[in-house]
Amino acid sequence: MRSLPQLAGRLLREPLVQFLLLGAGLFFLYQVVSPAPETAPNRIVVDRAQVARLAQQFERTWLRPPTRAELSGLIDDRVTEEILYREALALGLEKNDLVIRRRLRQKMDFLNEDLGAQRRPTEAELQAYLDAHAEKFAAPARTSFNQVYLKHDRNPAVGRKRADEVRVQLSTGSIQPSEAGDATLLPRGLENASAREISRSFGEVFIAALEQVPVGSGWSGPIETEYGLHLVNVSARDPGGPLPLAEVRAAVEREWSAAQRAESKAKFYAELRKRYSVSIEIPDEKKAAVLKQ
Amino acid sequence: MHVSPLVFLAPAVTALAVALPVAAQISPSKESLSKLYSGAVYSPHAQRRFPSRPLWGDTHLHTGLSVDAGLFGARLGLEEAYRFARGEEVVSSTGQPVKLSRPLDWLVIADHSDAMGLVNDLAAASPEVTKYEQGARWSKGLRAGGQAAVETALDLITTFSQGKVNKDLLAAYSPGSKIYATVWEKVVKAAESYNDPGTFTALIGFEWTSLVKGNNLHRNVIFRDGAEKAGQVVPYTTQAPIGSTDPLDLYKWLENYEKKTGGTVLALAHNGNLSNGLMFPVDAQYTGRKLDKRYVRERARWEPMYEATQIKGDGEAHPLLSPDDAFADYENWDVGNLDLSEAKKPEMLKYEYAREALKSGLLLEARLGTNPYKFGMVGSTDSHTGLATAEEDNFFGKHSGSEPSRDRMKHPFTKTKHGEFKGWQTVASGLAAVWANENTRQSIFDAMARKEVYATTGPRMMVRFFGGWNYTKDDLNSRQPAFRGYEKGVPMGGDLPARGKANAPTFMVYALRDPIGANLDRIQIVKGWLDAKGKTHEKVYDVAWSDDRKPRADGKLPPVGDTVDVKNANWTNTIGASELGVVWTDSDFDPKVRAFYYARVIEIPTPRWIVYDAFRFGVEIPKGAKTTGQERAYTSPIWYTPG
Numbered sequence: 001m002r003s004l005p006q007l008a009g010r011l012l013r014e015p016l017v018q019f020l021l022l023g024a025g026l027f028f029l030y031q032v033v034s035p036a037p038e039t040a041p042n043r044i045v046v047d048r049a050q051v052a053r054l055a056q057q058f059e060r061t062w063l064r065p066p067t068r069a070e071l072s073g074l075i076d077d078r079v080t081e082e083i084l085y086r087e088a089l090a091l092g093l094e095k096n097d098l099v100i101r102r103r104l105r106q107k108m109d110f111l112n113e114d115l116g117a118q119r120r121p122t123e124a125e126l127q128a129y130l131d132a133h134a135e136k137f138a139a140p141a142r143t144s145f146n147q148v149y150l151k152h153d154r155n156p157a158v159g160r161k162r163a164d165e166v167r168v169q170l171s172t173g174s175i176q177p178s179e180a181g182d183a184t185l186l187p188r189g190l191e192n193a194s195a196r197e198i199s200r201s202f203g204e205v206f207i208a209a210l211e212q213v214p215v216g217s218g219w220s221g222p223i224e225t226e227y228g229l230h231l232v233n234v235s236a237r238d239p240g241g242p243l244p245l246a247e248v249r250a251a252v253e254r255e256w257s258a259a260q261r262a263e264s265k266a267k268f269y270a271e272l273r274k275r276y277s278v279s280i281e282i283p284d285e286k287k288a289a290v291l292k293q
Numbered sequence: 294m295h296v297s298p299l300v301f302l303a304p305a306v307t308a309l310a311v312a313l314p315v316a317a318q319i320s321p322s323k324e325s326l327s328k329l330y331s332g333a334v335y336s337p338h339a340q341r342r343f344p345s346r347p348l349w350g351d352t353h354l355h356t357g358l359s360v361d362a363g364l365f366g367a368r369l370g371l372e373e374a375y376r377f378a379r380g381e382e383v384v385s386s387t388g389q390p391v392k393l394s395r396p397l398d399w400l401v402i403a404d405h406s407d408a409m410g411l412v413n414d415l416a417a418a419s420p421e422v423t424k425y426e427q428g429a430r431w432s433k434g435l436r437a438g439g440q441a442a443v444e445t446a447l448d449l450i451t452t453f454s455q456g457k458v459n460k461d462l463l464a465a466y467s468p469g470s471k472i473y474a475t476v477w478e479k480v481v482k483a484a485e486s487y488n489d490p491g492t493f494t495a496l497i498g499f500e501w502t503s504l505v506k507g508n509n510l511h512r513n514v515i516f517r518d519g520a521e522k523a524g525q526v527v528p529y530t531t532q533a534p535i536g537s538t539d540p541l542d543l544y545k546w547l548e549n550y551e552k553k554t555g556g557t558v559l560a561l562a563h564n565g566n567l568s569n570g571l572m573f574p575v576d577a578q579y580t581g582r583k584l585d586k587r588y589v590r591e592r593a594r595w596e597p598m599y600e601a602t603q604i605k606g607d608g609e610a611h612p613l614l615s616p617d618d619a620f621a622d623y624e625n626w627d628v629g630n631l632d633l634s635e636a637k638k639p640e641m642l643k644y645e646y647a648r649e650a651l652k653s654g655l656l657l658e659a660r661l662g663t664n665p666y667k668f669g670m671v672g673s674t675d676s677h678t679g680l681a682t683a684e685e686d687n688f689f690g691k692h693s694g695s696e697p698s699r700d701r702m703k704h705p706f707t708k709t710k711h712g713e714f715k716g717w718q719t720v721a722s723g724l725a726a727v728w729a730n731e732n733t734r735q736s737i738f739d740a741m742a743r744k745e746v747y748a749t750t751g752p753r754m755m756v757r758f759f760g761g762w763n764y765t766k767d768d769l770n771s772r773q774p775a776f777r778g779y780e781k782g783v784p785m786g787g788d789l790p791a792r793g794k795a796n797a798p799t800f801m802v803y804a805l806r807d808p809i810g811a812n813l814d815r816i817q818i819v820k821g822w823l824d825a826k827g828k829t830h831e832k833v834y835d836v837a838w839s840d841d842r843k844p845r846a847d848g849k850l851p852p853v854g855d856t857v858d859v860k861n862a863n864w865t866n867t868i869g870a871s872e873l874g875v876v877w878t879d880s881d882f883d884p885k886v887r888a889f890y891y892a893r894v895i896e897i898p899t900p901r902w903i904v905y906d907a908f909r910f911g912v913e914i915p916k917g918a919k920t921t922g923q924e925r926a927y928t929s930p931i932w933y934t935p936g
Contacts, residue, residue, distance in 0.1 A: 060527040061535050062546070063553040073534035102363045109370075110479075183770055185755065185805040185872050187345060196380075200395065201346065203808035227808075227871045254486045258372060271447055 044082050046075055054078060112261075112268050121256050123245075129256045130245050136255070137248040139240040143198065145210065146189035148181040150222065150229040163222040163229045170219040170231060177233070186227060192238070206230065343779050347726035348737060349753055350399035351378070351681040352561065353500070353513050353600060353673035357386070358404045358476055362677035365692035369679030371483035374402055378681050379493050386693040391680060394687060394809060395753070397724075398732055399494035403513040404480065406499045406528035407536070427452065481524045488519070490733045499528040501560070503538040505579055507634035509567040512543060512560040513600070517738035522556035539580060544591040559742060561668075563600035563675065565650070566608045567631040570641030573650035573666060575657065584665075589657055592665035598741055601647045601748045601927055602672040602723035604691045605714075609670070609748075609893075609927050610648045613639055618833045619849070620817070620895060624720045624750070624922065628712035636711040651930060652821040652829035655887040658934075659823060669744025669786045669929030670891070672723020672751075683751035685924075686862075688721035688902040695719065699910045702903045702918065717918040721902045722750040726926075728784065744786025747928040752807040758785040758892045759802070760931035762795035764876045769801055774874070777801070785891070786929040791936060797882040798933060802836065803874025804894045804926070811896040812869025814839060814853040814923060818877055822888035833893075836877040839870035855898045857921045862900050862908035869897035884935060891930040895923050 054074040058066040066074060094100050121129075130137060148166060153159030169175040178188070187201055199207045202225060209223040215237045222229035245252060356374045357367040368386040369377075377383045380396030431445055481497055488495040496515055503510040516523040529546040530536030537543070547558050565572030571579045578584065601609050606626030615621040629636045643649045647670060654666030674681050677692040688697075695701045695716065702717040726747045729740040740746060747756055757775060761782020768777035778801055783790060789798055806813050815838040821831045835850045844850050854868045879890070898921045907914045914920060 057527075058535055061529060062549060063526060064549075070534065077534055099360070099364050102366070103360075106357065106363055185757075185774075185803055185874065196396070199808070201808065225808075226866055250486075251489070268447075271444075 044079055046078060050078070051075060109265075112265050119260075121253060121260075126249065126252050126256060127245055129259070130248065130252050133255070134242045137251055138242050140194040140196065141240040142192045142194055142238045143210065143234060144189070144191045144193070144236040145213075145232050145234045146177055147186070147233075148177055148188075148219075148231040149184040149186055149227070150231070151182045152228045159229055160222070163231060167219050167221065167231050170233075181231070182228070184227070192236075202227075202230070210234070343775060343784075344728050344730050345775075347747075347755060348398035348494075348729050348732055350397050350401070350494075350725050350727065350737070351673045351676075351683075352401045352498070352515065352598075352671055352725050353403050353563065353603065353675045354378075354400060354679070354681045355404055355500075355675070355677040356402060356679040358480070359500075359677060360405060360407070362404075362679075362692060365677060365694045367678055367693045371402060371480060372487075374679040374681070375400065375483065375487035375493075375495060377679065379487070383680075385680060385689060385696050386678060387696045387698070389689075389697060391682070391687070391689055393682070394684060396493070397681060399496060399727070399737055400681060401496045401498040401513065401515055402480065402484070403498045403500040403515075404476075405502045407502055407530045407532060477527045478524065481520045485520050488734065490731075492732065494732050494734055494737055496734055496737065497523045501529055501531060501543055503531050503540070503543075504631065505538050505571065507630045507632040508569045508571045508579070509564045509631040510538065510540065510562070510571060510579070511564060512540065512562050512596070514543075514547070514558060514560050515738065515741070517557035517559075517734060518554070519734065522554040525554050526550055539578075541578075541582075541588065541591065544595050547595050557738065559597055559738070560595050561598040561600055561671070562596060563603060563673070564605055564608065564631070565599075565645040565647070566606045566611075566626050567629075568645055569630040569635055569637065570644040573644045573653055575644065575653050584657065584661065586661050586663070589661045589663040589665035593663050593667055596665075597668060597744055598671050598746060598929075599647055599650070599666075599668040600673050600675075600723075600725075601670040602720070602750050603675045604719050604722060605675060607720060607722065607750065608645070608647055611642050611646045614642055614646055614649050615831060615833075618831075620833075620893070620923070620925070623925070624718075624722065626714060626718065628714060629709075633707045633709040633711050633714070647927075648819065648821065648831060651889050651891075652823070652831060655821065655823040655889070656827060656829055658887065659827065664932075667932065669741070669746045670748040670927045671725035671727075671741075671746050672748035672927075673725055674723065683722055683724050685721045685751065685900060685902045686905045688905075691719050697906065697909075699912050702906055703915055715915075715918070717903045717915055720750070724749050724751060724753065726753070726756070744929040745784050747785060747926055749926040750922075750924045752810040752896060752924050752926075754807050754810065754813070754894055754896070754926050755805040756892065756894050756926050756928055757803050758800065758928040758931070759783065760787065760789050760798055760800050760890060762790070762792060762798055764799040764801040766876055769803065769874050769876050774801060774803065783931060785931060787931055789931060789933045792884060797879050798890075799876055799878050800836075800890060800892075800931070801874075801876045802892045802928075803872065804892075805872045806869075806896070811864065811899045811924070812839065812866045812871055813873050814869055814895045814897050815850065816873050816875065817893045817895065818890055819893055820879065820881075820888060820890050822883075822886050824886060832881070834877070837873040837875040839873065839897075840868060853897050855921065857898050857900050857904075859900065859904050859914075859920050860908075862904045864897075864899050866897075887935065888933045889930040890933075892926075892928040894926040894928075896925065898923050 051071070055066055055071055058070065058074060088094065148170065150159065150163050150166065153162065166175070166180055170177060170180060190198060190201070195207050195211070198210065206223055206225050209221075210232060213220050213232055213234045215234050217234070219231050219233045221231040223232060224230075354374060355362045355367070356370050357363050358370065359367075366386055369383065373383045377391070377393065378397045378400040380393055382390055382392040385391050431448070477499075480499070484495040484497045487493065497518070497520075498513055498515040501512045501514060503512070514528065529543055531538045543560065547560060550556060550558055562572060574584060576584060578588065582588075601607070602624075607624040609623075610618055610621040611625055611627065612618070612622040627637050627642070643653075647668075650666040651668075654664040657666070658664035672683070674683050675691075676682060676689070678689050678696060680689045682689040690696050690701060691706065695704070695706075704716040706714040706716050706719055708714075726749060727737050727740045728745040729736040747758075757778060759778035759782045764777070764781060768774055768781065771777055778784065782801070800818060802816055802818065804813055804816055816836050818834045818836050819831065820834065821829060823829050835844070838850055839853060842851050842853070856865045856867055858864065873894075901920055901922050903914055903918055904920050906912070
């Protein structure tokens, strides 16, 4: 069992508790102010704590305390805001306001997120998460290859024939890869490149075909893309695979936390929803459309 | 940290296995390498000091944390935005599954700073609270997490809402002096957790949303730093008394940030087209303050880039400013200011568009000693959906109200008595390409700071642009032209080196089309200069083009053609070229006048996003709506200053 001061410290760091205590504070203030308007209905008190908070807000922006003039400007602004806020409430302007509704909804989301984010996972939990989602954290397969590029010919058969000839020349060593083919701005090869990296330069069609070429099988192809024809020579391929927790800890922790948050969020709304009975009345003419979907 | 010894051993074994055969061979000396090949060593990847491909990203994405985005119903937050940018499939705010064709390499989430004070007022409670049974119980439940936390939260809410909180506990509550979890802390924390150097970079940023009478003066702020520095501050706002709408005050804040934290930061503006003449002042700021040495120096120092194209209009050039430029009429939004509270007047345009600003910059440099508009160009989305989509066939709109739906192209985007931005006019644009050596915050930021960046309207074409005095055709044909590019001159964003005895500058420019995109129509070089009388000029040169077209008698190149099939939302790469390149010499060069040059790469015509909408939803395209466009890239300029 933890000591009370430890517990207190923990509690204070809970944004939810802070949030709710503020709410309670306002509620309390309301209780004090509203049933007895005759005491001081239009009195505004900017107390020391509020002044200190204004000063700190300034300091977070400018990394220095406000000057006397700046602070009095901040206080003035706060008073103006308080007056307008109260007058707006008196007019009922907060009702049916889409911005306010969405803001409050968002605040509930924050509240919920902060709940899910508070606990750090244990080692065992991370390992279990990694085991269950090994493919998500695996090292991608990597390929090293060279390519010789040939422009499309107006006659595809001529283009293919030329590609076959160049491939034979490359295979017999009668021409160097650096001298073969047509000039291009595409890379002449990539080293240890993942499928994602290869497709960035060459596109999806290319990588799909390249994956079928065995390592060390010499010059093969051509692979046809929208750029032209590519003769390829795959020199190495690392199949990739699962990685130990030590190497992917940060990512696993991030994903674990996200999953926790999503779960807690769903539960939270499900629980809240239980408190309501929801009935939906669809106008007759819309009914058909809804049912059709 | 505990690491298994096997992890250390594995790379060592691999290195050994690879090193042996290589060491057994003779490596070629520099002298033995062919003159055509410009690498210093045989391996073109070894000893390379420049990047082999650009890194793609968006400097300007909003999530549901932005007030306006939330208002339009954006439900996606920071996490979803990063996941989407990294290439994962997510569900949009309107419930539609969506995924990028390819991941982005980096992202700046730039939510509006004016909203980030949202939870600033959360106050601390007195430590006394845990004396009470309720306090202790809640604390325990929340720490337990999972189902217990959910139940605790419900208990808390119920207890507070019914006023059943222990009276003494309530009395013990006092508004504290500590400021807690701000939205900004969430922003910083999310960036830290999604930043994955080498794979995906999450740069920390925010948008300073200065709006003066409906005129857009917005800037995005990007940090080079991580949480340890960027987390020390909260973003600058536009609300007095702490914030301000004057860019000079923003610069003060940026300087203060750097001084106090030792960090590094930059800003970039966007949507000059919606500023009604205020974005690029020449004589005085909107405040009436005359432009002086301080203004031009500060603007040049803090704003090395400009966002030249995005959803709310393309801002490179305007046909009224560039009547001789056949491609200037592209996705312009020129009806009025941001909220259409004031209509556009033609005389405002020259203070709004990037090309004109680059020209004005030369004039101001001559007048005040510094060029305030010496910026590189990027594109970004400014999407308010948490989804950085800039592709025509995968466009999720400006805000959640304009995510794919049957009617979105018909809904007005903004409409007042002064005019209308129509729904179909929103632009599926743009992206920022950065020539950074590594995919890290530092490397990407540094490339931005040196302006080695370019804008595209969505496609990912690779564009290189170098300026120097002695590039030749051989450099381009050397198969690794970038070696020569860096060796003999400067890349985009730079200043031409000293002229020496050369007569005219040469530019090596080449472009490779997007691997899954459209072919290229042409490359153009746009030149701007300031004559001896202090007047600015511009000229657009066609320098490389496809399909062996011959310029007509008037010097104009015939159009590339059009394969777009609107009915079937289709087009083919049967026209255009997959790559284009040239070394171009400016034969009109005058060594006495200031000038800049940038490249514009134009694709063949492709369908606009509304054509895909019409095809997929089976709806009619509104009358007068533009169905095709030629997407493009704008490089950062290279400047020449008389020595």
